[in-house]
Amino acid sequence: MSSSVRETLVRLVREPLVHFVLIGAVLFYIGGQKAAEGPRNEIVVTEGDIDQMLLSWQVQGMPPPSAAAIRGMVEAKIREEVLYREAIAMGLDQDDVIVKRRLAQKMDFLAEDLSALQEPTAEELRGWFESRRDDFAQPPRISFRHVYYSFDTHGKDARAAAAREVAVAAGPGNGDRFMFQNAYAERTEAELLAVFGPAFARDVFALQPGHWTGPLESGYGWHAVFVESKTPSSVPVFEEVEDQVKAAYLDARRAEFREEAYRVMREKYEVVLPKFDGPEATPSAPVREQGGDEAS
Amino acid sequence: MTHLRSHISKLMVRASALAVLSAGVAAADPNPDRDVFFGEQHIHTSWSFDAYIFGNTKATPADAYDYAKGKPLKHALGFEMQIEQPLDWMGVTDHSEYVGVIQQANDPSTELAKSELGKELQVRTPADIQRVYLKLGGTMTENKPIKELVSPELMSSVWKRNNEMANAANEPGKFTAFNAYEWTSTPNNRNMHRNIYFKDAARLPEFPFSSFDSEAPEDLWAWMDKQRDSGMELLAISHNANLSDGLMYPTEVDSKGRPIDAAWAESRMRNEPLIEIKQIKGASETHPLLSPNDEFANYEIMSYLLGDPSGRFDGIRGSFVRDALRNGLALEDTQGFNPYKPGFVSGSDSHNAAAPYRQDNFYGGHGAGDGDMKGRLEGKMFAGLDPKYENPAGLSALWAEENTRESLFEAMKRKETYGTSGTRIKVRFFGGQDFTDADLKGENWVKGAYQKGVPMGSDLPSAAGDKAPSFLVWAVKDPTSGNLDRVQVVKGWSASGQSFEKIYDVAWSGDRKPDPVTGKVPAIASTVDIENATYENSVGSVELSTVWTDLDFDPSVHAFYYARVLEIPTPRWTTIQAKEVGVKVSQVVPATVQERAWTSPIWYAPGEGKERAAAGVRIADIGSSGKALEQQALTALTVGKTVWLKNLVTGDVFRTVWDATGQRVMLNIDPSHPLPQHFGNVAQDAYLGVPAHYEVTGGKIVESFGNEQLSWSAYQVGDRTLLARSNEFGYANYEVVPVPETLLDLNDIKR
Structure with missing residues (x-):
């Protein structure tokens, strides 16, 4: 939906805009008298600005704009700037949850931008990997054949039929045609889950190899299942997973930095909260809480 | 802090280790018979502005990909979301809005880097990072943004980062992460959204074409054509036609008011081969008013407009894909072009960077807006919407040789795709001239099917003689969901500006016999215990397959065929959560649901010389040989009159009563006969005597269909009086006839 809320926003923004026009007209009248005395607000559009507009136009794959189109773009820019500044001057941005969240989001993006600028060295990555090798372990794998007794043809007797198959140690050729494969090689639990469902994918790893x-x-x-072989979990060497290690390292750095930056900023604030013990408690005297990131 | 840091590192490592888990072993060889890959085509993260507003402030595209691979993710309300079965692929479809200032400032070649401001923003040491961040942050919190930094001329870092994260998550052979975004055009609250998919990370645009650039899909296609000319491969997938108020599938004029023509149709089909048939905000397949003979049409219907504008409601005609497929055939037949030949996929449109695909784990799709179970059940209005009408996300299934960007993208391009309501039904669907039951037997039947026929999403090869096409369909249940009830083939065809549909039950479980009157296979027994929200797989099938031949085939008319697979009834999420919360099951929505899959259609076009002359009269051909009835003559013909009409295309004869008070009713409609488009449930209305309003104005009889007006006009041609409906593409298909002695010939209905 991308947009139900966006649309709601547009509607909400429109409403203040209606107010804005009305209030603005009044303020303009009053302010107009005063403006004559003080310096006027300046909106400067440079040649560089216009070049950038043209560039952005071209990048979007549009034909070269006409002079009128350029004038239109400049006019739109001025209009946006005027309305923006007037809205700020009137405090329309205050207590606007959308503006607040948008700015907070920008701060998070900035933090991530900044943290991404530092390339880790190979040594750093290797050291980081060595300290958490187990996290990069490969899952166990299994190879097996099976004979299938479907609910469609056997209904409630499917289990007994499969059990008989196990007892006589038969091979493929009996049972029902399975709609996928009769044998699977080197599969992980996740891969088998997609074919057979979760219980089978889990339980097949507990079977002993070498017999039906x-x-x-x-x-x-x-x-009825014949397990050919099982490959236990293994830990790769650094070179095999260097790219993944780097991605994980950068992710960790990014999150770390975002939290660290938040902590530094958080320390500048004193937060006043109502006292509450749980959902049932009624707020009483406010408690004060000094900066720090682990408030919880 | 140390504690926090180590905690975070641990989390991140776990996430990445998961990625490795699945990456370890070399990819399987490409399978020429193709495998099915289930994925998420449509999802938002906190980088989507609106997702952020919903309270999803943290999850990034990387988090969404981790979720797809099986890692748990925190919901905005604090609980954990985790998929039961990892996905094969995903495309994060966020909007690109942020400007990547820091990268620019640190690239010596940019203008910004040379400026005083840019120098201040350059980063060499960790201390610089903190300083710059706080400097910029200060300007923001003080509401004094630095103008240069919010200018759109700077490259969007979100777009770039989104692509970086997709590239990092992409593991050829194991998991595909697509470069993608959403174009979010919503003119006048009417949903025109498209997701844009790119094939190759090495060929991406500088930044996406957004709805700020243009809200017109025609402009989007022009931009896409331009990108393609530069060597890029990309495609668009439209979604929520059901919320488009009829704007998604126009038949007369485009979004700029220009008549739809061959160039428009080609542009549309060149750029958007797929549509999303269902997602959290409802299904877009069809509507009971459009498909009165489809007993499964009343499925996850959502009547809603984005932004919930006051005093308006959603339109029906032009908002559903089956109607569009039918209109497409009619356009092809009458005007020689077809803008509506899309394949099907599904999606979530979740804004949580994670999506629930199953009834038993539904947690909404919009952060705090619908994330709370009690809130959902008590109808806590979310942007004007009762969340009970929401439903779990759909999955997109792609038949491809291997799980790589290239292979999956090609599958989307050739429309060898299907959508599911969220479960992992596997379905193959082939069309050809001479499939027999033998073609479903043996180990290599799939190979044979590809050799003898064409898969879903294709055109049938030109028919040899007048031989009826046959279709091979094979479906297997999701091992973790309900058994299969039935497989159907949905057929649409068109003649003389009219389009029709018929639904054939082609394979079903158990020994049910088709109803001797309707020919339909009766509903399967429900095993659902509504109070306990449980069901049993004691009915239904694991696997259904058949070869079906279209015995009603007419080689002279355009047609499409798609397969629909239905599971047995299972409890809807509202029923499951009513039990959990301990409240009564809602009657606002059904207590049970039949999960389903829709394959992309296969199309038939009559070859050269096969097309038959139209049964109706083309209005343009009437010329001087006749004349349109003016207001007065039309009033005299209809108001306060009963008129017998013959549909020249179907041969059906029926009565229309236009009474003197502006009410009309149609009588003697045989519900077993195919009905042209947009009559609604006229057979039932006739039987019950339920009238519709009409008005004779401007030389037309105007009536409504949904919230839209349709009209009839009349022509005198010699001694014939002909009527035309405004939605029948320029044909006068109804002739005023004398009162018939009998309504049908018993020889036609002989047993």
């Missing part, structure tokens, strides 16, 4: 076993239930029926 089960049966296991999937979302489709029951399966």
Whole structure:
């Protein structure tokens, strides 16, 4: 929706604008008398500004603008600036939750912009990786064959049929045609989940290799399973995952910096809160809380 | 602080480790028979301005990709969101609004870097970072923004960063993260939004074309054409036609008021091959008023306009894709071009950087706006919307050789896609001339199907002779969801400016027999225990497949076919959460739902020389051989009169009563006969005697369909009196006839 709220906003902004025009007309009349005495507000549009407008026009793949179009762009810019300054002068930005959040969001972006400027060295990355190698471990994998007894053809008897299959240690050729594959090689739990559902994907790893076993239930029926082999979890060497390590490192740096920057700013403020113990408590005397990032 | 830092690092490492988890082993070889890849086509993060307002202030595109890969993410209200089964791909579709000042200031080649201000913003040490941040921050909190820094001329850093995050999350063979954004045009509260997808991270625009540049889709397409000319590959996916108030699929004039023509149709189809058929804010397939014979049409209908404008409600005609597919055929047939040949995908449009795809984990899509369970059940109005009408996100399924940007993008481009309501139904759909039951057997049936026919999203090859096309459809349930109830083929066709639809049940579970009167397979038994919000898979099928031949095929008319797969009834999220909260189940929305999948259509066009002469009379051809009835003559013909009309296209004869008080009713409508577009449920209305309002004005009989007006005009041609409806593309298809002796010939309905 991108836009239900955006549309609401537009509507909300429009309403103050209506007020603005009315109030502004009054203020303009009053202010007009005074303006003659003081220095006038200046809006300077430089050649550079116009070049930039043209550039942005071109970048959008538009044909070169006509002189009238350029005048229109300049006029629009001036208009925007005038309305913006007047709105600020009238304090329309105060206590506007949208303006507040937008500015707060910009601060977060700035923090991230800044933190991204520092490239980690290979040594830093390697050291960081070594201290948390387990986090980069590869999941275990399994290879197996199976014979399928579908609910569609066997209904409630599917389990018993699959169990008989296990008992006689049969191979493919019996059972129902499975709509995907009869054998899977080197699969992770996540990959098997997408095919069989979560219970089967989890339980198949507990089966012993080398003989027909089960049966296991999937979302489709029951399966006799022959596990060929299992590959345990392994930890890669740095070179194999260097790119991922770097991405994780930068993510961590970014979040860290954002919090650190917030902490520094937070320290400048004294926060006054009502006292409350829980949802049932009624606010009583306010409590004061000095800066610091771990208020909770 | 140390504590906090280590905590954060740990979190981030876990996130990245997850990415590695799935990246480890080399990708599988491309599968020429194609696999299905389920993904999220439409999601917002805190970088979308409105998401931020909803309280999602933290989640980034990187977080959204991590969520897609299985990592938990915090909702704005503090609870944890986690997907049960990771996705294969995702495109974060945020808006680009932020200006990347710092990068500019630190790039010596930029103008900004040379300025005094730029020098102040340059960063060499960690201390600089803090200083610059606080300096800029100060100017912001004091409401004295530095003008140069908010100018749009500077490159959008959000767009760039979004792409960086997509590139970082992209793991060819394992997980695809697309470079994408949303173009958010909403003229007059009418949703015209499109998501823009790019194929190649190496070829991206400087910044996206936004709705600030233009709200007209024609301008978006022109921009896209231009990008394509420069070697870029991109495509658009429109969404929420259901909220467009009829603006998504116009048939007469474009958004600039120019008549729709072949160039417009080509431009549209060149640029937007896909539409999103359902998402959190409702389905856009069809509407009960458009498809009165479709008992499954009343599915997640949302009547809402963005911004909730006072005194208006959403239109129906032009707001649903099946209607558009039908109109597209009619345009093709009558004017030689078809702007409406889209394939289907689904999406979430969640603003939480995470989306719920299932009824049992629905947490809304708009941060704090609809994130609270009690709030949802008590109808806490969210931007004018009762959240009960929302529903879980849909998933987009792409048939592709491998999970890479290139392969998935090509799948979207050729429309070999389908949308689901959120579960992972697997469905294949092929059309051809000579499929038989044998083609579904054997290990290699898929290979054979590709060789003998065309997959979903394609055109049928030109028919040999008049042979009816056959369709091969195969569907398997989601192993974690309800069994399958049935597979249907939805057919649309057009002749003489009229379009029709018919729904065929082609495969179904159990031993149900089609109803001897309607031919429809009866509803499946519901196993839902509404009070306990449970169901059982004791009915329905794991797998359904068949070869279906269109026995009603007419080689002279344009047609489309798409498959719809339905699961058995399961509890809707409102039922599940009513139990959790301990309140009664709402009657505002259905207590159960049938999850479903919609495949992209397959189209048929008559070959050269196969097209038959139109049954109706083209108004333009009447010329001097006849004349339009003026107000007075039209009034005399209709007001206070009962007139028998013959539909020249279908041969049906029916009565129209225009009474003297401005009410009209149509009688003797046979509900078993296909009905032209936009009559609504006229058979039932006739039976119940429910009238519609009409007015004779300006030489036309004006009536309404939804909130829109349609009109009839009349022509005297020799001794024939012909009537034309304004939505039948320039044809006068109804002739005034004498009272018939009988309504039908028993030979036609012989058993």
